Amino acid sequence: MGSPKTSAAGGTARKAPLSRELVLTKALEVVDEEGLDALTMRRLGQELGRDPMSLYRYAENRAALLDGVSELVLNELPIEPDDPDWKAQLRLIAHNLRSLALEHPNVVPLLVTRPLSTPLGLRPLGTLRPLEQILSLLIGAGFSPAGALHVYRAYYGFLYGHILNELQEFVVDPEENEVLLRLGLHRLPAKEFPRLRALAPALAEYDGSAELDQGITILLSGLETQLSLTGANPTD
Structure with missing residues (x-):
């Protein structure tokens, strides 16, 4: 039998302890490099040098693994719900989301289409935080709660449409x-x-980038007009 591998200091080399963050980070690497179909528990175990069964502690099945990858990417999206300049914040979020999509194009289907098969209350919390934060931003700007929801839907509908178009x-x-x-x-x-x-x-x-900015300008101009016409508490 071969002897255990040793480190430069002479001690026995040890694998880094598993964690949810490590598992999801490696899962994202697989998706980025080879696409969603390549991501399986077996393949992830090989990449991490671990028994695939040990990964179920961090994701109970492949679906949970995909949800975790979505959360990991969306955690990279900075949103400041208390920003007094709501238009500048929405413009910044749009460009940051586009950058994330271009950096992780294979994850885009998880962000755009996967939520359609899951009721809102059952989606991973990390995928709902952008919704909560943008609602807070818009309500703070003067939109009613229902009006803020309508704005969010129009805003993300435009963003995802642009991203899908650009990735063609x-x-x-x-x-x-x-x-x-x-x-x-x-x-x-x-x-x-x-x-x-x-x-x-x-x-x-x-x-x-320019196409996105032009579209956002049109959208924000319409929203600003709505806000000014309906007063401090616009409704739907």
């Missing part, structure tokens, strides 16, 4: 200089899609 693959052939060919739009019948084909240069120059 626009470029078919990055080596092609002609934008119509690079985007594959030359395959569309010219008589049926004249406007879309004509927009090839604009599509090729897509700036996700």
Whole structure:
């Protein structure tokens, strides 16, 4: 039998003790590198050098593991519910959420579609904190509680729509200089899609950050108008 591995100091090397944070961090690494389908308890055990059965202490099943990954990513989203400049805060949250999505694109389906299958009260607390914090921000700005909920839905509907749109693959052939060919739009019948084909240069120059900022400006302008028209306690 081989002798136990030793550290540089001469002692026996020990594995880092497992913790929920360590397990979820490694799970996120697997998802980032290989996608959601690659994440299983067996694979995670291999990555951590542990018996997969030992991981059930930190996530009772794969579904709980996926929920934990969602919470881990959303914990990276800073929100200041007491910020007196609610518009600046919503703009900042939007750009930070976009950055997180671009950093962890394989997690986006967990954030956007997975909650649809889970009643609100049964979702992981970490995934609900952004909702609670943004409601506090909006109510503090003068929106009624029901009005704040409507704003949140419109706001996140726009954000997730933008993120999903940006993550789509626009470029078919990055080596092609002609934008119509690079985007594959030359395959569309010219008589049926004249406007879309004509927009090839604009599509090729897509700036996700600027596009998001423009959309947020439109949304915030409408909300500010609503707030001023309905007084200090706007309703739905």
